[in-house]
Amino acid sequence: MASQDEEKPKSKRIFINHVDQYQGKNLAKFISRCVVGASLEEPEEEDDARSTTSSIIASPKEGCYEVVGTVKDRDAPKPDFMKEVIKFDNKDQLYEHLVECDIIVYDITEDPDQIDEAVWAVSEIHSDLEKIEKPKMFILISTVMTWAKSKPLDPDDPEIPFTEDDYRRRKPHPNFKEHISAEKTVIKLGKTNKAKLVTYVVASGLTYGAEEHIFHYLFKSAWHNAPFLQCFGSGQNVVPTIHIKDLAAVIQNIADSRPKVRYLIAKDDTQTTLEEIVKAISDKLGKGKVKNITKEEALLSKDIEQSDFDQLLVNLRMDAVFVKENMRIMWVSEAGMVENIDQIIKEYKDSRKLQPLRICILGPPASGKTTVCQKLCEFYKLHHIKIKDVIEEAIEELQTLSRRADSEDQEDDDGKAQDAQELLNEIEQSKNQETGKIEDPHVIKFFRDKLHSKPCQNQGFILDGFPKTIEQANELFATEEEDDAEESATTKFDKLIMPDYVFCLEANDEFLRNRVMNLPESVVHGTHNDEEGLMKRLELYRSLNNDEETVLNYFDEKEFHPEKLDVTKDDSPMMRDTVEKIKKTIGEPRNYGPTPEELEEMKRQEEEARLKKEMEEKQEKERQEAEEASLRKQRQEEWTQRLNEVKREEFELLEAQSIPLRNYLMKHVMPTLTQGLIDCCKTRPEDPIDYIAEFLFQNNPQVD
Known part of the structure; x- marks a missing residue:
């Protein structure tokens, strides 16, 4: 024992x-x-x-x-x-x-x-x-x-x-x-x-x-896609960690x-230097750029305290x-830190619940995909991925790279400028052959590069109406790793860019046509949202998404089951009801929440709303008081007028009622009384009252 x-x-x-x-x-x-x-x-x-x-x-x-x-x-x-x-x-x-x-x-x-x-x-x-x-x-x-x-x-x-x-x-x-x-x-x-x-x-x-x-300011800046991370001083100081x-x-x-x-x-x-730490965080979490700032500039930063500043410069x-x-x-x-930066970044994201949120919004033309995407991006602070924007950004970046081919400093370019120029030439040729459209392989590459970028990997993204076909989905979300031989074809996909949530906005053609017809001319002019353009796009969409084959089947096979939303029942402004349904499915944002500037703006707006409400309440109270005072004055005047009227009527009534009595007194009482008073004056009795009473009693005229 x-x-x-x-x-x-x-x-x-x-x-x-x-x-x-x-x-x-x-x-x-x-x-x-x-x-x-x-x-x-x-x-x-x-x-x-x-x-x-x-x-x-x-x-x-x-x-x-x-x-x-x-x-x-x-x-x-x-x-x-x-x-x-x-x-x-x-x-x-x-x-x-x-x-x-x-x-x-x-x-x-x-x-x-x-x-x-x-x-x-x-x-x-x-x-x-x-x-x-x-x-x-x-x-x-x-x-x-x-x-x-x-x-x-x-x-x-x-x-x-x-x-x-x-x-x-x-x-x-x-x-x-x-x-x-x-x-x-x-x-x-x-x-x-x-x-x-x-x-x-x-x-x-x-x-x-x-x-x-103490290093949080670096991780936060990198996660928020800052253009560069700040390194205090030269950055050559060795920091014990x-x-x-x-x-x-x-x-x-x-x-x-x-x-x-x-x-x-x-x-x-x-024995790691501060610059090595900053560079590692920037490379793996941010945009890979580091800027050395002076100690005086660093002290002006609101993101770091004096004690932390002292420690970082040790x-x-x-x-x-x-x-x-x-x-x-x-x-x-x-x-x-430098050797284990990948694991440390994962730990940082897990601890602060900063997981990227990946969403795909699909649906027919004019169903409101872009409106819904914009509202969700504002709420969840995600990147709005539109086909047109992705292509334009990619072409612009390729053109920027290709210009370096003509410059003198080509030695450090590793052939990127030449590759960019060749790709631009291929795209131009395909556009000529495809009546101005860029071939799918190039579009897919642009999308993959965009979705694998640090901003999309940090915060997440919303795909606006893409992919349109099963073929595009297969190419876009295909994994490049071939080691996972055990994984079946149905479960194999690029986990870094596969959407967590897929929503499909559904509406019939008549509803969509009426929606476009009711748009202002200024909005429709110069776009493909006129009636003819809409019908062509609708016809193409319906042909690509029939009962047997639709891009939604791809997500079903991968067990990311799309949620279908009927937008014909949503008559709220800016599709607020549909957006709220999607929010309820997704849940809370996965980010830092409002920035200090946004909190200050929200506080300012709340203060303005409060002051406006107080002013309106004050004005309403003053209006009510003025109305009540006016009503009281009016009622007082009416009451005074009625009182005077009543008094006049009472006086007239009393006057009218007193005439017969006065006539009787003048005819039957006053003559006898007058004579009695005269006799009383002449006689001068000891008790005049008794004398008058006796006189009236004896000389009382008998009136029938």
Whole structure:
């Protein structure tokens, strides 16, 4: 039983800071798949480690490192490869988590703010060694910039590389003095009680691989088809580099083996210059051109920060002797960036999901292919491949090349100018024989060259109405490799240019004829979209695409099943409904998304729309208030007028009602009352009221 327990791998808890950033994320992802002690085993048993170099993450095995760590963005979700993300409000809470870990890794190359935290962490652990039971390992990942100003080992031979043995002679770049101070503190604190706390410093070369970090500006520019890639300065400076997964493997080896050497250099086995790196990226991903710019011009670029600029201009020859001689590493890129550039570019595209999107839109004339292609190109940022444009570009390029045949500097031309002129002559002859049309073999060649170009291979393309026939499709998508003898004829095709999606816009002749007839004269004039031209093209299209034979059959055979869309039911402007159906089938774009300029323009448009809406709302509110005020005033006037009318009517009514009463009083009451008052005045009784009352009672006239 005891032997079985010993064979069972025991997991260890490892802390890594900022696991949501480039280095922290890739280190954590790699180490979380590493079995504790795997790097100590014999090479034939290291197959498990090889899987960690793949872009596909395998399921974690028993006995792997349990990775915990912090994040820079507190709102970032917990990565799948993490055991726990540490959220803390103060350093005391962070320290409680750190002391629970067997290994603590702090990377200070990306965020200078982490330097103080790393020094604090190792200092706190060192001060509490008496209370700590389990031994701790602290690994500081620093940068080769702490060596940037080191004097050559031999002034007469400056190409002698630095090794770990020379670390006491290192001199830092002026902007990296805090880094070397942290290195010295970590080394010093690890010497006190090695049984309880062992410390390591790893001077890492500039990291590359995965989604890219410091070299990302080069990959991004090349992928976006920049005319050239910028190389800072002369480009002759030697840049120490290491693949991010190889750096992770170094950390794994340190964690497993606890080496006696406390200061290690981590870099691949190359002495590559900056110009060689830029040239390799440009050749394989971009247009193959490099432009050297001054350091002053480079500092004006928005795409690169000061710290990255300093690192790219470093000039250091270093040799990671201990790593090469004492560590078991399944190298991903031991030979460096230049030698492994194809694999690194694939890794970059996979990590950032920058896969080319290839689409083919087919259909009869006037079915709206070009309109749909334009809308899709705008949304997906793809290249619109039209027959006319492809032929014109190819002819223009051939003419440019052929002009060199007459120039003096033909020596470096390798016969390209002569070949171009011969091809132009062949095309001219075929046009004369084919009544002005270029033969299919030449058109197919132009298309293949266009689709294999870097822009189409990087972003992707939309074929607008081509190929038209099965023969054209067979020639266009035919593979040039003959090694795959096992592949059947139905599955053999050029995977670099075969469309991922094929759509066919369908409509009857009457609908298409009516559509063209309703076009403005200015649009139709001078084109083949008049009624006669349309009918000829429709007749040709129907003959090439009958029920038994159509170019769609080619794609069906290759298992790229075309989706047919009936455009007769689409009455939306600019065929918006059809475009939306295609978008739903294809899904999200596979690119960087809007550029900063486009985002700024979108923001500006949104702001303008918001201000316009607010202005309209304000004007509408003012209009409503004015209408309400006018209505109130009108109602007030009407009410006043009606009130006065009512008062007048009431007065007239009272007047009319009082006439009979007044007549009665004047005839029957007032004479008697008047006489009574006169008598009262004459008599002067003690109680005049009683006297008047008695008088009226006695002299009351009896009125029937």
